[in-house]
Amino acid sequence: MNPKPRQLSPQEWQLLSAYLDNQVSPGERTQIEKQLTSNAAFRQAVESLRQTRTVIRSMPMRRVPHNFTLTPDMVKVRRKWSIIPALRLSSAFAAIASVVLFALQLLPGVMKVAAPAAAPAAQDAVALSSAEEAVGTEPAVIYWGGPPAEAKGMGGGGGMGGGDGTYPGGMGGGAPDTFYGMPNVAATPAIQFEIPQPTSEAGVGAAAPAESMPAEPTPEAPMAMAPQPTQAPETTRSAEELQNGPVLGLRPQDSGKVIAESQSFTAEPVVEDEPSLPVRSLLLPAAVGLAALAVIIAVIAVVLSKKQRL
């Protein structure tokens, strides 16, 4: 063979080797062919590689001494292994679920926070829906006003059944003001609620300000279902407004929307409040059960794998 042209770099040898096999880009090919016409070392190098490749290719392919086909005995192990990964995976899932349930059980804020937060909202929602029923399909007219000192916002969200007002339906049980009742149903002037000055202690909703409804119906009203009530700023504003006399009322164009939103209140908050105790009581047994299941499956997987290794 020809002497080695040592002046080529490893990259150039690699390029020439790929060139022999037509594994270079068009640009590389052009570059190589240009070098081949002008550089004797390149020509010598590519020729020595070509000769080497020819010699190697002359190596004969041997015939196989026998067929290498498989028999069932050779591959019988394959199907046995398929169940073990599934068992291991199941065990892992059960263990993870068990840990999660234990964590839920131990974390104090997860289940307890929701219940007290939902309570006032639930009361408000119940009051709203009940008030709607009391008013019937006829929208009520709402006048805002009364002694400013006693104004506490709507206050009477839970004030059903007080029976202390002039309205025989007992809507007056709410906060001690003259205001009344259902801000979100102000369409027809046919009905006017008037609440006397004395506070109505019989009302369920003679409630703390924290539980009062916003003085002005807002789109946030449905959010009373959220874990943390946000009525405090609204209450302040309503108090200021009420100090200047009767200022509140709904624009007719807004009333329909608010009614629609208030109608979206259903008994959902009640549902949220009730099941917390049963759920909590089920957490621990479920976690223990899953942990036991994880251990059992893991043991089965280990036993099966050991058997198959034997």
Place this chain on the structure above:
Amino acid sequence: MDEVALIREAQLGDLDSFNRLVLHYQELAYNLALRMLNDEASAEDATQTAFISAYNHLDSFRGGSFKAWVMRMVTNTCYDELRRIKRRPTTPLEPINDEDDEEIESPYWMADDHNPTPEQALDRRELEGAIQHCLADLPDDFRAVVIMVDVEGFDYQEVSEAIGKPLGTVKSRLARARLKMRDCLQGYWELLPANFRLKLEERA
């Protein structure tokens, strides 16, 4: 042969379908193992083991070149066997101080005939023996590439899939392997068959 259908049926557990694939690829697999291991009995064992392993891992085949996937099984089996051979305590392991300083002299070949003259080597198998001798001196990774490309006619992409390395690595290994083979075969140049020498001299 509808290879895709056979693979799908084999993946569902049909051994006959898999055996049809075996018959199709067994010659390539056996020759790769034979050139890698330079021993017929070891090559037979490696080929059989590779096909069993291929059947047991058929679920891991996700398309592409089935030939390259099977050859990967064969290559890996050969690497395992070569490692096992090199772990033998009676086998000397000496690094070669070449320009790359990364080769390990094939103990298989050294045990057979250390520092043979070209005449002695060609007495055994003439041309094939000389080529096999030079192949055996290559590092395992280089040897696998040059066998697949130059002996078995794989394209670069198939080799890339078979060894699990990028195309650039294939090109690099092949070029370096060819250079080493060239240097090695120079010692046998005068002993090549006359017609072969004439052919090569015409090219020069």
